[in-house]
Amino acid sequence: MEHFYTKIEGWFRAADLYRAMVAEANEPACFVEIGAWKGRSTAFMAVEILNSGKRIDFHVVDWFKGSDEPAHRADVDVRAGRLAEVFFVNLAPVRDTITVHAMTSVEAASLFADQSLDFVFIDAAHDHASVRADISAWLPKVRPGGVLAGDDYGVFPGVERAVRELLPGHANPAWPIWTYRKARPSARNRASKSITSTRPRMRSAT
Numbered sequence: 001m002e003h004f005y006t007k008i009e010g011w012f013r014a015a016d017l018y019r020a021m022v023a024e025a026n027e028p029a030c031f032v033e034i035g036a037w038k039g040r041s042t043a044f045m046a047v048e049i050l051n052s053g054k055r056i057d058f059h060v061v062d063w064f065k066g067s068d069e070p071a072h073r074a075d076v077d078v079r080a081g082r083l084a085e086v087f088f089v090n091l092a093p094v095r096d097t098i099t100v101h102a103m104t105s106v107e108a109a110s111l112f113a114d115q116s117l118d119f120v121f122i123d124a125a126h127d128h129a130s131v132r133a134d135i136s137a138w139l140p141k142v143r144p145g146g147v148l149a150g151d152d153y154g155v156f157p158g159v160e161r162a163v164r165e166l167l168p169g170h171a172n173p174a175w176p177i178w179t180y181r182k183a184r185p186s187a188r189n190r191a192s193k194s195i196t197s198t199r200p201r202m203r204s205a206t
């Protein structure tokens, strides 16, 4: 399918990262995008996944109310309460390939099992407290070796502060994207874990 995301209004600067995540995904994989607005980034990822032919579940989270930012408050579709409607019209060509969760980021995180996600991209509210809450909610959901990432590092001070506080070792592959690859357990830890788990259980003395 040909890309159509450029016809959709929005802020999307992660095309290289989205492409790379699809390329490296081992099937079956599960991706989550938080913050869809009118669907520009979502449309890009949905078409990339379709064209890859890979089995990648793609979940999208947005409460479709915008945020406190001036561009959101001034937007005609937000003011008219029709952000969700516009999103679904824009995504019609790929609607069957995505699962949409119209709720807050933190609520949606509780729908996913820990260590079950290959890629999570955060682009919701950009104040420090919200980004901290998003990272704290979604980091446990990423599998070891998976990637948590987001937009607006160096654009909104709260984003950079929260990422620096919670994700030491994060990277900035291209402005203004931040990425964090969750460590896999080392071979040594894995070995000592399997030794522990094969030990017979001791009864506690009563």
Ligand SMILES: C[S@@+](CC[C@H](N)C(=O)[O-])C[C@H]1O[C@@H](n2cnc3c(N)ncnc32)[C@H](O)[C@@H]1O
Pocket: 009, 010, 011, 012, 034, 035, 036, 037, 038, 039, 040, 041, 042, 061, 062, 063, 064, 065, 066, 067, 103, 104, 105, 106, 123, 124, 125
């Ligand atoms: C910067 S926009 C996303 C831009 C989008 N990725 C694009 O390609 O244009 C941020 C979006 O996050 C949503 N949002 C803000 N806070 C949220 C929250 N706490 N939970 C879920 N969605 C939220 C807003 O409704 C808005 O649509």
